[in-house]
Amino acid sequence: MIRSLLPVLFLVGCATAKPAVFDDLRALDKQQNYVEMMGRLKDVPPAARDDEWEGFVERASIDALAKAEIKDASAGEVALRTMEEQLVAFPSLKKSAAWFAARADKGVEAFKWTYSNYRHATSDEQWVPKVVAFVEKDTLTKGLAQRFAKDVVAARLVASSAWPLYELAFKRDGDGVCADAKLVDVVIDVIDYQSWLDVMKPLVTTRCAAQLKKPVAEKLKKNDSTSFRKGACKVLEGQADVAEALKICEG
Numbered sequence: 001m002i003r004s005l006l007p008v009l010f011l012v013g014c015a016t017a018k019p020a021v022f023d024d025l026r027a028l029d030k031q032q033n034y035v036e037m038m039g040r041l042k043d044v045p046p047a048a049r050d051d052e053w054e055g056f057v058e059r060a061s062i063d064a065l066a067k068a069e070i071k072d073a074s075a076g077e078v079a080l081r082t083m084e085e086q087l088v089a090f091p092s093l094k095k096s097a098a099w100f101a102a103r104a105d106k107g108v109e110a111f112k113w114t115y116s117n118y119r120h121a122t123s124d125e126q127w128v129p130k131v132v133a134f135v136e137k138d139t140l141t142k143g144l145a146q147r148f149a150k151d152v153v154a155a156r157l158v159a160s161s162a163w164p165l166y167e168l169a170f171k172r173d174g175d176g177v178c179a180d181a182k183l184v185d186v187v188i189d190v191i192d193y194q195s196w197l198d199v200m201k202p203l204v205t206t207r208c209a210a211q212l213k214k215p216v217a218e219k220l221k222k223n224d225s226t227s228f229r230k231g232a233c234k235v236l237e238g239q240a241d242v243a244e245a246l247k248i249c250e251g
Contacts, residue, residue, distance in 0.1 A: 018048055018050075019043075019045065019048055021040060021044055022044070022048075022053075025037060025041070025044075025053075025056050029059065032063075034059060034060040034063035034064070035063075037059075037060045038060040038061075038064060041056060041057055041060065041090075042089075049092075054092040054096075057090045057092055058092075058093065058096045058098060058099055061086050061090060061093060061099055061102075062099055062102045064082070064086070065079075065082070065083065065086075065102045065106045066102060066106075068082060068106060070106075070110055070113055072113060073113045073114050073115075073116050075110075075113065076110035076111065076113035076114040077110075077114055077117065079106055079109075079110040080107070080110050080111075080114070080134070083103050083106070083107070086099075087137075095140075096140075097140045097141070100138045100140045100141050101141055103138065104138065104141050104144055104147070107134055107148075108147070108148065108151055108152055111127075111130075111131055111134070111148070111152045112152060112155070112156070114127065115127060115156045120157065125161070128153055128157070128161055128164065131148055131152055131153055131165070132164050132165060132168065134148075135148050135165060135168060139172075142173065143169075143173065145166070145168040145169035145172060145173075146166070146169045146173070146177060148165055149162040149166050149169065149182070150162070150182045153165060154182060154185070154186065159182075159185045159186045159188075159189035159190075160186060160189040160190040160193050160195065162182075162186050163186055163190050163195075166180075166183060166186055167199070175207060175208070177208075178207065178208035178210070178211045178212070179211065183208070183212070184211065184215045187200060187203065187204065187212055187216065188215065188216060188219055188228070191216065191232050192228040192231060193227070193231075194227055194230060194231040194234075197231055197234050197235060200231075200235050201234070201235045201237075204216050204235050205235070205236065205239055213236070213239070213241070213242060214242075216232055216235065216236060217232075217236060217242040217245035219232065220233070220236065220242075220246075220248055220249075221244070221245050223248055229248060229249070232245075233246065233249035236249075237249075
């Protein structure tokens with residue numbers, strides 16, 4: 001009976017033994033030599049890529065992003081491509097909160113540069129959709145949509161351009177987004193452009209009324225522009241607590 005078990009035990013030992021390359025990866029990890037480690041990761045056969053290997057992937061990938069220097073728009077595009085290539089090469093990164101956090105930091109830096117590569121025509125805006133697509137891929141980093149709305153899009157374009165990111169933020173983070181101070185500027189600018197008014201009305205009068213209704217009404221009282229007056233009148237229509245501001249709509 002003992003002799004018959006020996007082949008089975010041998011096979012189990014072979015199945016669980018890690019390839020020798022793991023010893024090299026551990027040594028490189030200890031040395032924090034992530035550049036060389038990155039080149040050795042694929043030496044591990046797929047069947048042996050366990051949690052330890054995914055840890056190597058995470059640390060080497062984060063290090064590569066941290067070391068990527070962005071000094072112009074071209075380097076920004078390269079950095080963004082590198083992030084996409086890392087996800088394709090190492091799908092395990094999709095569950096790494098640490099890697100996505102590093103991606104977010106480098107993404108803010110990169111998009112601020114790549115802004116200059118686009119025309120930014122109202123009818124053919126391509127940069128903002130790329131920013132939104134970048135944020136949509138990260139479902140782990142809390143507050144990411146708001147960060148890119150404020151620090152990237154609204155910092156470069158008119159405030160209303162950031163609305164698609166705030167819309168995504170509301171879907172992900174809920175009513176807590178109402179407290180974002182920048183949201184007031186974005187909503188007022190959206191109303192001035194008379195865009196997304198069907199969304200603005202419940203947002204201003206119900207969902208974020210405590211933060212938005214009064215600023216919109218005060219802006220209406222000033223009647224700075226005809227376009228804003230038309231938009232604000234539609235958004236605030238029927239709101240008794242801002243009746244004074246709505247008198248402007250009667251003219």
